Amino acid sequence: MLSQIPIDFEKIKKEDLDKEILRIGMMAELDAVNLYEQLAAHTQNSDLKKVLLDIAKEEKTHLGEFQALLLDEDKEQLKELAKGKKEVEDLTK
Numbered sequence: 001m002l003s004q005i006p007i008d009f010e011k012i013k014k015e016d017l018d019k020e021i022l023r024i025g026m027m028a029e030l031d032a033v034n035l036y037e038q039l040a041a042h043t044q045n046s047d048l049k050k051v052l053l054d055i056a057k058e059e060k061t062h063l064g065e066f067q068a069l070l071l072d073e074d075k076e077q078l079k080e081l082a083k084g085k086k087e088v089e090d091l092t093k
């Protein structure tokens with residue numbers, strides 16, 4: 001994603017705007033996690049690797065913050081996440 005907002009805010013219903021903002025924030029955090037982990041995998045500098053992986057971990061915390069807010073805003077999302085978790089549990093038993 002690298003700093004490009006993937007939607008046109010003008011096309012979003014007012015009541016859905018905050019949910020979309022939270023999802024975009026989540027996308028950005030996942031993008032950052034992937035970036036920092038990929039960079040860490042390519043460096044031979046152990047200090048740089050440690051810092052990159054620490055930052056990636058912080059981005060995962062940010063992702064959790066956005067997700068917590070989204071689940072408060074979008075009860076359907078909460079329900080579907082629970083369904084997905086159950087499906088995985090059923091498939092992997």
